[in-house]
Amino acid sequence: xxxVTQTPKHLITATGQRVTLRCSPRSGDLSVYxxxxxxxxxxxxxxxYYNGEERAKGNILERFSAQQFPDxxxxxxxxxxxxxxxxLYFCASSLERTNWDLYNEQFFGPGTRLTVL
Amino acid sequence: QKEVEQDPGPLSVPEGAIVSLNCTYSNSAFQYFMxxxxxxxxxxxxxxxxxxxxxKEDGRFTAQVDKSSKYISLFIRDSQPSDSATYLCAMxxxxxSGGGADxxxxxxxxxxxxxx
Numbered sequence: 001x002x003x004v005t006q007t008p009k010h011l012i013t014a015t016g017q018r019v020t021l022r023c024s025p026r027s028g029d030l031s032v033y034x035x036x037x038x039x040x041x042x043x044x045x046x047x048x049y050y051n052g053e054e055r056a057k058g059n060i061l062e063r064f065s066a067q068q069f070p071d072x073x074x075x076x077x078x079x080x081x082x083x084x085x086x087x088l089y090f091c092a093s094s095l096e097r098t099n100w101d102l103y104n105e106q107f108f109g110p111g112t113r114l115t116v117l
Numbered sequence: 118q119k120e121v122e123q124d125p126g127p128l129s130v131p132e133g134a135i136v137s138l139n140c141t142y143s144n145s146a147f148q149y150f151m152x153x154x155x156x157x158x159x160x161x162x163x164x165x166x167x168x169x170x171x172x173k174e175d176g177r178f179t180a181q182v183d184k185s186s187k188y189i190s191l192f193i194r195d196s197q198p199s200d201s202a203t204y205l206c207a208m209x210x211x212x213x214s215g216g217g218a219d220x221x222x223x224x225x226x227x228x229x230x231x232x233x
Contacts, residue, residue, distance in 0.1 A: 002160060033220055043161070043205060045220025058220045090160055106221065108153075108160030 003027065004109035006091050012115045018079040021112045025072055025093030031055070032074040033094070033106055034066055038087040049074055050096070081116045088113050120144050123206055123224025131232050136193040140206035140224045143187065147208040147222070150182045152191045155203045155226065164191070164204075196231045203228050 003026035013019055025032050034046040036059075045058035049068035060066075063081075068074045078085060092106040123140045130136055138152075149168055153161035167173045170184040179192040189208075193200055207221040 002162070004160075035220070042225035043207075043221075043223040045222065048220055056220055092160075105163050105166070108162065110160050111158075 002107040002109060004091060004093050004107050006089075006109040006112050008112060009110070010113045010115070012117065013081060014117055015081055015083060017081050017116075018077065019081065019114065021076045021078070021089050021091075021114075023074045023076070023091030023093075023109060025074070025091075026107055029093035029095055029107070030072065031094045031096060031104065031106075032068055032072070033092040034060075034074070034076050035090040035092065035108075036087045037090060037111070043090070046076070078114070083116050086114055086116045120222050121206060121208065121224040124227055125225050127228040127230055129230040129232060130196060132196060132198060134196050134231075136196050136200070136229060136231075137190060138193075138204050138206075138227050138229070139188060139190040141186075141188050142208060142222075144208075144210075144222070145184075145187070146210045149209045150180070150189050151207040151209075151221065152178075152180055153205040153207055153223075155205060157202075161205055198231045198233050201229060201231045 005024045007022045030051045033048045037043045046060040047066050048056040052068050063079050066076045088111045090111045091109045094104040094106045121142045151166040152164045154164050155161040165180045167180050167182045170182050173180045177194045181190040203226040205226040206224040209221050
């Protein structure tokens with residue numbers, strides 16, 4: 001158990017709908033990352049938040065948005081859903097270290113499996 | 118061409134064999150190189166990470182990075198059936214706090230099967 005929690009575990013919805021995925025980081029972690037994993041694209045970075053502020057953006061579609069709240073939990077909002085959005089969505093969290101040669105290990109949650117019908 | 122290339126396998130080897138997994142990449146700005154293991158229907162978990170070129174050993178696992186060739190490897194000695202999983206290489210440029218200030222770029226993963 002990584003200490004990162006994600007809800008819901010599974011989500012089934014229809015095309016055109018909007019859903020919200022929720023993530024609670026490990027205690028003490030300030031950074032939250034969202035990733036999408038599909039069979040054809042693999043695991044792709046979507047967006048990162050640090051202490052409430054957006055820090056980095058990856059291949060996130062304009063239909064998708066995220067935010068991080070004062071209690072550090074994060075939500076990923078997916079709207080105007082398409083069949084191709086069906087995937088596993090992972091949240092990860094990390095500490096921020098001051099030593100330049102240390103990697104901020106990202107701890108992954110169990111994921112939310114989204115199925116768009 | 119994808120930034121990170123990884124053979125998806127499956128790679129099937131007998132128990133006790135030495136396993137070699139590898140990735141190639143194209144972005145010379147990558148400085149941190151990771152190997153994650155992912156069991157079916159679970160989130161990835163970090164096995165090892167290496168900063169820049171060099172080797173790193175942790176028990177039965179050895180990670181190697183050759184930045185001049187843009188090639189990274191993971192070796193598993195004395196492989197066990199419990200090592201059966203998908204192995205994902207990942208990398209990042211690092212950032213102003215030393216790493217992880219931008220997201221990870223992953224290979225597609227190699228599905229490894231260790232036969233008892």
